[in-house]
Amino acid sequence: xxxxGPALLHITGTTRLYLVVGDPIRQIRSTExxxxxxxxxxxxxxxxxxxxxxxxxxxxVPVLRSCPNLAGIIAxxxxxxxxxxxxxxxxxxxxxxxxxxxxxxxxxxxxxGEIFDGEGYLNGLLxxxxxxxxxxxxxxxxxxxxxxVAVSLARRGVNRLCLVDTDDDKVESLVRRLRSAFPSLDxxxxxxxxxxxxxxxxxxxxxxxxxxxxxxxxxxxTAGQVVADMIMAPPxxxxxxxxxxxxxxxxxxxxALLGQAMAISRFFGMEPARS
Amino acid sequence: xxxxGPALLHITGTTRLYLVVGDPIRQIRSTExxxxxxxxxxxxxxxxxxxxxxxxxxxxVPVLRSCPNLAGIIAxxxxxxxxxxxxxxxxxxxxxxxxxxxxxxxxxxxxxGEIFDGEGYLNGLLxxxxxxxxxxxxxxxxxxxxxxVAVSLARRGVNRLCLVDTDDDKVESLVRRLRSAFPSLDxxxxxxxxxxxxxxxxxxxxxxxxxxxxxxxxxxxTAGQVVADMIMAPPxxxxxxxxxxxxxxxxxxxxALLGQAMAISRFFGMEPARS
Numbered sequence: 266x267x268x269x270g271p272a273l274l275h276i277t278g279t280t281r282l283y284l285v286v287g288d289p290i291r292q293i294r295s296t297e298x299x300x301x302x303x304x305x306x307x308x309x310x311x312x313x314x315x316x317x318x319x320x321x322x323x324x325x326v327p328v329l330r331s332c333p334n335l336a337g338i339i340a341x342x343x344x345x346x347x348x349x350x351x352x353x354x355x356x357x358x359x360x361x362x363x364x365x366x367x368x369x370x371x372x373x374x375x376x377x378g379e380i381f382d383g384e385g386y387l388n389g390l391l392x393x394x395x396x397x398x399x400x401x402x403x404x405x406x407x408x409x410x411x412x413x414v415a416v417s418l419a420r421r422g423v424n425r426l427c428l429v430d431t432d433d434d435k436v437e438s439l440v441r442r443l444r445s446a447f448p449s450l451d452x453x454x455x456x457x458x459x460x461x462x463x464x465x466x467x468x469x470x471x472x473x474x475x476x477x478x479x480x481x482x483x484x485x486x487t488a489g490q491v492v493a494d495m496i497m498a499p500p501x502x503x504x505x506x507x508x509x510x511x512x513x514x515x516x517x518x519x520x521a522l523l524g525q526a527m528a529i530s531r532f533f534g535m536e537p538a539r540s
Numbered sequence: 541x542x543x544x545g546p547a548l549l550h551i552t553g554t555t556r557l558y559l560v561v562g563d564p565i566r567q568i569r570s571t572e573x574x575x576x577x578x579x580x581x582x583x584x585x586x587x588x589x590x591x592x593x594x595x596x597x598x599x600x601v602p603v604l605r606s607c608p609n610l611a612g613i614i615a616x617x618x619x620x621x622x623x624x625x626x627x628x629x630x631x632x633x634x635x636x637x638x639x640x641x642x643x644x645x646x647x648x649x650x651x652x653g654e655i656f657d658g659e660g661y662l663n664g665l666l667x668x669x670x671x672x673x674x675x676x677x678x679x680x681x682x683x684x685x686x687x688x689v690a691v692s693l694a695r696r697g698v699n700r701l702c703l704v705d706t707d708d709d710k711v712e713s714l715v716r717r718l719r720s721a722f723p724s725l726d727x728x729x730x731x732x733x734x735x736x737x738x739x740x741x742x743x744x745x746x747x748x749x750x751x752x753x754x755x756x757x758x759x760x761x762t763a764g765q766v767v768a769d770m771i772m773a774p775p776x777x778x779x780x781x782x783x784x785x786x787x788x789x790x791x792x793x794x795x796a797l798l799g800q801a802m803a804i805s806r807f808f809g810m811e812p813a814r815s
Binding site: 270271272273274275276277278279280282289290291292293294296297300311312313314315316317318320321324325327328331332333334335 | 545546547548549550551552553554555557564565566567568569571572575586587588589590591592593595596599600602603606607608609610
């Protein structure tokens with residue numbers, strides 16, 4: 266299935282509404298994918314972006330909760346952490362990451378939160394033939410994306426996990442939370458030197474702009490390492506370009522999209538039609 | 541153009557969002573028409589129903605105002621009167637009717653309200669070859685629909701306008717407002733006897749259910765009178781059925797839909813592609 270393109274939609278008073286809330290939102294394209302998954306699966310649902318400023322989130326939640334046809338929310342930047350505290354129930358994984366990116370309204374009206382960023386990333390690895398279980402992994406960046414990646418790698422069973430961030434507090438806090446949740450796993454702070462890691466992941470924004478410095482010492486990459494980037498656009502970042510030239514296995518950020526969208530659709534109770 | 545059916549929609553972060561707010565909303569089909577008008581006109585816009593309980597309207601307005609991609613609102617029952625007082629500017633017509641059914645966000649962020657129920661009704665008459673100017677008219681029911689019909693008939697230049705309602709206060713209030721706005725027009729309370737009127741309009745809900753009594757003395761209709769019904773479903777109400785049997789000109793409620801939708805689309809800055 267292609268990730269973009271229009272969907273043939275019947276939008277009426279019976280349609281379940283899913284809002285994709287963020288600020289800014291102009292970059293959002295995932296609604297096309299969600300709408301096509303819904304339409305092709307025969308579901309009476311529509312996904313629509315809503316640009317909601319952060320300072321309005323708290324006021325928006327009771328209003329949105331009162332709307333019976335609002336069946337769910339997909340949260341993007343900057344609302345993922347704040348929404349964790351505004352749902353009625355969140356998974357252990359979401360609490361560990363400290364964020365939700367999908368909220369479902371259950372039949373009793375309760376809001377159930379989950380985070381799928383890590384699952385999307387894992388699907389991207391697996392699609393490229395990479396199984397993280399038993400491997401060593403370096404994650405650069407411990408913001409929202411980095412937390413989700415680190416938690417998913419820990420859950421999947423890597424044998425060594427190193428985390429890097431220029432923000433001492435953020436990386437120390439994540440190391441602490443992960444050690445508490447995965448006491449038998451070797452988790453520590455790392456450096457920007459990727460030497461010796463099976464899987465190296467960039468979870469910083471560095472690489473979105475052509476003028477960005479590289480997020481890690483790409484000169485120290487060696488053939489056979491796996492290098493993943495969480496950046497969606499450009500699809501091939503300077504890091505991935507150099508990794509490919511070094512004969513690393515490269516996992517582009519957009520590889521996460523389809524798998525994550527299908528997982529979120531299932532979370533919303535929509536079984537996707539596989540094409 | 542058919543009034544229902546799916547539309548091929550690209551919904552992304554640049555799409556202008558129009559919410560159709562009401563409670564209940566399950567009966568809403570107009571979003572299909574608006575979405576097709578937008579898609580066929582090449583506009584990056586989507587119309588989506590939102591079921592918003594009345595008690596949340598006041599809390600919802602500041603939240604919705606803060607969302608830059610929310611380009612407008614179409615109000616349905618029960619929000620039309622309350623929204624009149626929540627917009628920054630409303631037309632003289634909307635203030636006279638006491639309601640808005642469309643709100644546009646202008647480039648400076650102000651909310652501009654307008655009422656199109658009367659324009660839809662007038663388009664329906666004109667489409668059936670009926671010109672109200674210079675005619676006499678009886679309007680039964682002075683709720684939201686009846687007010688809009690009465691105001692549109694007065695503005696169009698009927699020479700005599702009679703209003704009927706079982707609620708004395710409502711009908712007296714509308715008569716007073718119309719007399720003040722149209723001092724040269726003969727406006728008074730009427731009865732449910734349609735004798736002698738060129739145009740007879742049902743603006744009550746009577747006729748939606750098969751067991752409803754007729755809204756007026758249909759036995760007194762005579763050939764050549766125009767009988768219009770504001771009820772959309774069923775398309776042919778018992779009143780219209782009896783009027784047709786009496787060789788009256790019949791104007792079905794749904795005749796208002798396409799004209800009103802095109803007028804609202806233009807109000808939203810979308811020039812519809814005429815097919």
